[in-house]
Amino acid sequence: MTVLVASERPEAVAELLAVARTLSRGRLVALAPGAGDLVARGADHVLVGPLEALAEAVAQERPDLVLVGATVLGNEGAARLAQRLGVGCASHCLALDGDLEVERRVYGGRFLSREVLLGRPRVATVALRRVEPMPADPGRTGEVRDLGVAEQPVVAVQPRPRSAVDVSRAPVVVAAGRGVRRREDLALLERLASALGGELAGTRPVTDDLGWLPPDRRVGLSGRTVRPRLYVACGVSGQVEHVVGMRDAGTVVAINPDPRAPIHAEADYSLVADLYEAVPRLLALLEGRRTG
Amino acid sequence: MNLAVCVKFTRDVAQIRNTPEDAPLRINPLDETALEAAVRLGGRVTVVTVASQPPPRELVLRALAMGADEALLVLDPAPDALAVATALAPHLGGFDLVLCGEASVDAFNAQVGPRVADALGCPSVTAALALRPDGTALVVDQALEDVIRTVRVELPAVVTVCMEANVPRMPTVLQIMGAGRKPVREVRSDSPGGVEVRSLVAPPTSRRRREVEVEELLPLLGAEGLL
Numbered sequence: 001m002t003v004l005v006a007s008e009r010p011e012a013v014a015e016l017l018a019v020a021r022t023l024s025r026g027r028l029v030a031l032a033p034g035a036g037d038l039v040a041r042g043a044d045h046v047l048v049g050p051l052e053a054l055a056e057a058v059a060q061e062r063p064d065l066v067l068v069g070a071t072v073l074g075n076e077g078a079a080r081l082a083q084r085l086g087v088g089c090a091s092h093c094l095a096l097d098g099d100l101e102v103e104r105r106v107y108g109g110r111f112l113s114r115e116v117l118l119g120r121p122r123v124a125t126v127a128l129r130r131v132e133p134m135p136a137d138p139g140r141t142g143e144v145r146d147l148g149v150a151e152q153p154v155v156a157v158q159p160r161p162r163s164a165v166d167v168s169r170a171p172v173v174v175a176a177g178r179g180v181r182r183r184e185d186l187a188l189l190e191r192l193a194s195a196l197g198g199e200l201a202g203t204r205p206v207t208d209d210l211g212w213l214p215p216d217r218r219v220g221l222s223g224r225t226v227r228p229r230l231y232v233a234c235g236v237s238g239q240v241e242h243v244v245g246m247r248d249a250g251t252v253v254a255i256n257p258d259p260r261a262p263i264h265a266e267a268d269y270s271l272v273a274d275l276y277e278a279v280p281r282l283l284a285l286l287e288g289r290r291t292g
Numbered sequence: 293m294n295l296a297v298c299v300k301f302t303r304d305v306a307q308i309r310n311t312p313e314d315a316p317l318r319i320n321p322l323d324e325t326a327l328e329a330a331v332r333l334g335g336r337v338t339v340v341t342v343a344s345q346p347p348p349r350e351l352v353l354r355a356l357a358m359g360a361d362e363a364l365l366v367l368d369p370a371p372d373a374l375a376v377a378t379a380l381a382p383h384l385g386g387f388d389l390v391l392c393g394e395a396s397v398d399a400f401n402a403q404v405g406p407r408v409a410d411a412l413g414c415p416s417v418t419a420a421l422a423l424r425p426d427g428t429a430l431v432v433d434q435a436l437e438d439v440i441r442t443v444r445v446e447l448p449a450v451v452t453v454c455m456e457a458n459v460p461r462m463p464t465v466l467q468i469m470g471a472g473r474k475p476v477r478e479v480r481s482d483s484p485g486g487v488e489v490r491s492l493v494a495p496p497t498s499r500r501r502r503e504v505e506v507e508e509l510l511p512l513l514g515a516e517g518l519l
Contacts, residue, residue: 071436072418072435072436073436075402077406079401079404079406079410080406082403083406083407083408086374086486088486088487089374091402091403092401106400107305108308110308110494111312111492111493112492112495114491116490117486118487119486153443154441155443156442157440157442158440158442160437160438162438216437221400247495264503265501266497269503269513271504271509281506282509289514289519
């Protein structure tokens with residue numbers, strides 16, 4: 001099966017090649033903004049071009065399966081392509097297997113849906129930051145060709161606040177929810193994260209509504225999915241939108257003074273307590289463990 | 293400007309207990325945001341929806357009460373985004389701008405907007421934060437993952453809006469009363485789908501749910517090798 005993978009982000013293309021390799025032993029073609037090390041990372045053929053070139057790439061390569069990184073632009077490009085081809089598209093796939101069944105979240109994250117695509121080629125967008133790229137093999141050879149398709153011109157680009165770390169790769173995550181009363185109080189949770197060897201993240205109200213943390217630290221359905229060994233939810237109520245982002249954590253600790261808060265049902269250990277009492281106490285105990 | 297807003301009536305996911313059918317229908321939250329954006333732009337606003345059965349009248353009235361001038365109901369079994377876009381496109385040809393929510397809260401595909409654009413042969417811009425008319429064009433601020441990008445597209449175009457674009461208005465009693473007088477048309481079609489759902493499962497939760505005191509926590513985490 002020939003698979004075409006595409007994204008406007010080169011690191012996403014490398015990840016998609018790894019996903020494609022689990023599905024097919026056949027030809028892997030990559031559409032990417034630059035060739036980079038994509039041949040070394042598994043591409044038999046690299047087409048250099050923006051996502052605007054997706055239809056052209058499909059026309060030339062005639063893949064059986066098209067995998068696009070599930071970014072805003074990727075989802076748009078895949079949907080347009082699928083309509084052009086008169087086929088279905090499975091968006092934000094968490095898993096793909098066999099020939100070909102996909103798993104994705106529906107109903108606000110409450111359910112997992114397993115779906116198959118009718119028609120050919122099959123088109124899917126794949127949730128990113130879940131799979132490691134294949135190791136670079138400098139001995140691999142492959143063609144590289146520029147498609148000569150221009151990117152859509154833009155009027156302006158303004159960077160959004162970004163973090164130096166990727167919380168989806170942190171071994172420990174401390175999440176701040178609405179229970180945090182002031183922006184300055186995040187420092188307390190930052191100290192807890194540090195003491196535990198992890199990173200601070202937040203729920204949607206904290207990152208987007210209040211803007212106390214950059215959007216790339218948002219854990220949830222439309223944010224990051226994290227898989228740390230330890231997840232400590234502080235002042236988080238446990239809305240489904242958030243919980244879907246941390247369900248795969250190893251051990252979950254919930255700190256919330258409301259015993260009926262939904263987060264307690266998603267926790268291994270529940271502290272029915274106010275974070276303003278519990279977290280300083282935990283920090284003192286952690287300090288005691290270190291020095292004692 | 294002649295605007296169309298594509299609206300989906302979805303299950304209210306916040307009220308789902310065991311199955312989606314437990315929950316009442318509502319206007320997809322992001323489509324309310326799209327409708328609000330359309331009303332703020334000014335001009336004539338037509339709400340268009342695809343549904344396998346006529347939606348509850350009070351929901352259609354709510355959309356009209358929020359500021360739409362008329363509604364078009366396309367009755368089509370349309371099981372998925374391919375079918376919905378195929379059912380919508382023939383009715384959207386005369387509009388300057390088509391707005392939708394970025395995605396529906398139930399299927400979470402984020403596909404119908406771009407699909408409709410392709411079917412109409414016009415540009416699409418997704419995840420819009422803000423829209424500003426500029427002559428025969430539209431300037432849109434788009435929320436990408438790392439940047440806010442500003443693009444300019446010639447009309448006609450399809451724009452999907454993200455949650456942060458606005459806070460949709462609550463219709464007033466007068467607006468709700470007036471909605472009953474606005475025209476509602478119904479047409480039928482039958483569009484084939486492109487995806488088959490094999491199963492729908494609620495992911496099992498296997499958490500221990502053990503309530504502990506602060507002093508007990510660290511020894512427990514230590515015993516698991518987490519400290």
